[in-house]
Amino acid sequence: MFSWVVTFLVIALIAGILGFGGVAGASIEIAKAIFFIAIVLFLISAVVGLVRGRTRV
Numbered sequence: 001m002f003s004w005v006v007t008f009l010v011i012a013l014i015a016g017i018l019g020f021g022g023v024a025g026a027s028i029e030i031a032k033a034i035f036f037i038a039i040v041l042f043l044i045s046a047v048v049g050l051v052r053g054r055t056r057v
Contacts, residue, residue, distance in 0.1 A: 005045045008038040
């Protein structure tokens with residue numbers, strides 16, 4: 001699950017850089033949505049990992 005979160009976070013960051021840099025102005029809203037979804041998934045994954053006590057990366 002953590003690998004999916006990292007994958008979505010990287011995709012969101014790339015989309016954010018392209019969207020906010022003016023290269024793809026139409027993708028700003030999509031980049032924002034993907035970024036915030038990735039942050040939420042990352043936080044959920046981190047909390048679940050801490051609760052279960054696993055240290056797999």
